[in-house]
Amino acid sequence: MATVELDNIKKRFGGTQVIHGVSTAIEDGEFIVIVGPSGCGKSTLLRMVAGLESVSEGEVRIDGERVNEREPMARDIAMVFQNYALYPHMSVRQNMGYGLKIAGLPKSEIAAKVDEAAALLQLEPYLDRRPRELSGGQRQRVAMGRAIVREPKVFLFDEPLSNLDAKLRVQMRLEIRDLQNRLGITALYVTHDQVEAMTMADRMIVMNAGRAEQIGTPLEVYERPQTLFAAQFIGSPS
Numbered sequence: 469m470a471t472v473e474l475d476n477i478k479k480r481f482g483g484t485q486v487i488h489g490v491s492t493a494i495e496d497g498e499f500i501v502i503v504g505p506s507g508c509g510k511s512t513l514l515r516m517v518a519g520l521e522s523v524s525e526g527e528v529r530i531d532g533e534r535v536n537e538r539e540p541m542a543r544d545i546a547m548v549f550q551n552y553a554l555y556p557h558m559s560v561r562q563n564m565g566y567g568l569k570i571a572g573l574p575k576s577e578i579a580a581k582v583d584e585a586a587a588l589l590q591l592e593p594y595l596d597r598r599p600r601e602l603s604g605g606q607r608q609r610v611a612m613g614r615a616i617v618r619e620p621k622v623f624l625f626d627e628p629l630s631n632l633d634a635k636l637r638v639q640m641r642l643e644i645r646d647l648q649n650r651l652g653i654t655a656l657y658v659t660h661d662q663v664e665a666m667t668m669a670d671r672m673i674v675m676n677a678g679r680a681e682q683i684g685t686p687l688e689v690y691e692r693p694q695t696l697f698a699a700q701f702i703g704s705p706s
């Protein structure tokens with residue numbers, strides 16, 4: 469569990485500024501959704517929290533500690549992407565344990581952590597299968613399992629459901645929230661889908677062109693949009 473603070477963070481690529489100073493304090497165990505149209509800077513913001521992208525100005529703090537210069541692995545952060553890139557030649561068990569193996573954990577400890585995560589994600593029957601023998605939802609759960617075994621303090625999701633069909637997407641929203649609630653892990657979740665944001669978020673950051681247009685609970689944003697953009701974006705069908 470952890471708090472995450474974004475303190476006026478900015479990002480420039482060459483001469484182009486793509487993030488114009490975003491600030492918010494995320495509480496322990498909170499589920500924050502960053503929502504906005506394609507190209508508005510959601511992934512860049514998330515990647516700065518992950519340490520995959522440098523911060524041009526401002527600070528990211530996790531549990532009060534400035535992490536701008538820390539390596540991604542040293543941040544206790546796990547990230548789940550849209551293309552979850554499971555290793556096709558490895559079993560589910562091997563996929564889930566791979567990061568721990570790289571980190572040098574003993575086999576027995578890896579097995580125990582993988583079993584625990586598999587139970588949590590109802591993946592026990594599939595541990596010896598290869599990714600191609602799984603459904604899209606099951607693969608998604610393996611990707612989350614791979615993140616969970618590392619016992620991260622913060623969970624980052626970048627449009628993790630975009631490749632799934634509509635029905636599965638709705639189901640996985642509930643599964644992700646349920647899992648995050650049970651583990652109590654602070655989460656930042658990126659989507660371009662306003663319905664997904666509204667149904668999942670404790671609070672949402674509505675982004676447009678590198679700026680946070682509004683930060684608030686889904687109800688606050690829905691009932692009292694603070695900008696024209698927020699009103700139009702949240703009010704339009706996805």
Ligand code: ADP
Nearest residue numbers: 481482486504505506507508509510511512513
């Ligand atoms: P989103 O995830 O909301 O679709 P991104 O964060 O991917 O948006 O991109 C925000 C802006 O930053 C876009 O204009 C994109 O072209 C630009 N951008 C992203 N990554 C890079 C990069 N590595 N170099 C230059 N420009 C980039």
Ligand code: MG
Nearest residue numbers: 510511512626
């Ligand atoms: Mg993106």
